[in-house]
Structure formats: C-alpha cells, structure tokens
Amino acid sequence: MPNAPCPIPISIKNLHHYFGHGKLRKQVLFNINLEINSGEIIIMTGPSGSGKTTLLTLVGGLRSAQAGSLRILDRELCGASPRELLAARRHNGYIFQAHNLHGSLTVLQNVKMGLELHQQIELPEILMRSAQILEQVGLGHCLHYYPDQLSGGQKQRVAIARALVSHPPIVLADEPTAALDSQSGRDVVNLMQKLAKEQGCTILMVTHDNRILDIADRIVHLEDGKLKPKIKTQQSIVNSQ
C-alpha cells in the first residue's frame, strides 16, 4: 500500500492557475501558499467561483499545475507528465458531492473498485477488506444491495468506504454533504473524521456547509483566487457568511 510516511504531504508554493488561452486567458488562482501536515483535516471555504474546486483538483492531480510548486507526497506535480499525474492520483481517495457510485454494481463491488488499482492484493483479501470497511461505516448488512436501494446518506457512506478502503495518505472531498439533510451530513463527516484519524490520513475538504466546520483542525479561506493569509477561526467564518 502507498503509505510511506510524509510529514508534509501537501506543500503548495507560489501557485498560480489560468483557464483559457489568448484574450480569453483568465487567472483563477493567485500565488497560493499552503502546507498541510500529515493527519490534518483542512476545510477550505470561500464564495462560489473563488477557485476552491480548481485548487482541489490541482492537488488531486486531476488537472495539470502550470506555475509555481505543488508537491504532493514529495512529488512535484507542476510540470508533471500525464503518466506522473495518473500515478499521483492513485495515492488519493476522492469523495464528491455526487457519490458517483456505479448503479449496476453492488455496494461491495463498488467499494472493491477502490482496491482493484492495487494489483498486488489478491481477490480474497480485497473482498475481506471491502466488507470490513463497509462494516465500519455501518453498512455491513447492505453488501449486496444496489445503490438505488440506499438513502442519500447511505450512498455517501459507501463512497467514503470506497475512498478509504485502500488507506490512502490523502483524501480530497468536494462538498461531501451538499446533497444530504443535516443529520446525514453530520453522520457522514463524523465518519470521515473517525476513519481519517484511525488511518492517519490527511483530508482536504471543500464545503459551504457551516454545520460541519468543527471537524476541521484548520480552516482556510479562498476569495477571488487568493488564500487569505490569516487563518480564520471557525466562528469568524460563520459570522462572515
């Protein structure tokens, strides 16, 4: 498993990002500097269009970094080749607003996919670990259900199990509670927090959901593509929105 200890798994220095070309070229991230320590849960807030998803996808190797330095698990992603980005993506777990489960696969098969990229693990072990993590997220009785048979909160718990089954050193989450009612949203983030602390993984989460800010070790705020130099307290973020 790719679990080599790295004290600062995410190190971003002087990062700029642009969309478009020529006259349509538009800068969306300006001189981002951020270090995230191993095991930290960081929540990123900010108004719509401030660049949160762009930054998250850059960290995840889902798009190419153009200028500055973006070191993820001691690998430089700025200027990385598509092959290097692909390799970097394998060390991350992803949780999105839409759970992105495959409707034609059972819960167990969906979670199993989170381990299939790790070819050195044999099938019986894959099945055992998948069932185990589904037990941990409270869905041990739903292994052979299809996503359609689950509630929104249960689907998101399957997505968490899939993201964490390989014990990734980094988990990236984009609005994981946006589609959930308040109790399911709370359950889902509590679960993420518990599993992350047990596994020692680092979480970078984008959210507009003020109700879950308390799970963060640190909150950072993006506005107009700029990271606020001062890290805000949870209460001041709530007050400013």
Ligand SMILES: Nc1ncnc2c1ncn2[C@@H]1O[C@H](COP(=O)(O)OP(=O)(O)OP(=O)(O)O)[C@@H](O)[C@H]1O
């Ligand atoms: N593929 C793209 N091509 C061109 N512009 C883009 C692209 N993706 C995002 N943008 C622009 O970049 C800026 C930042 O977008 P981004 O999605 O990162 O913001 P966000 O803070 O995540 O917003 P939200 O909270 O609404 O999801 C916006 O002005 C958006 O229009």
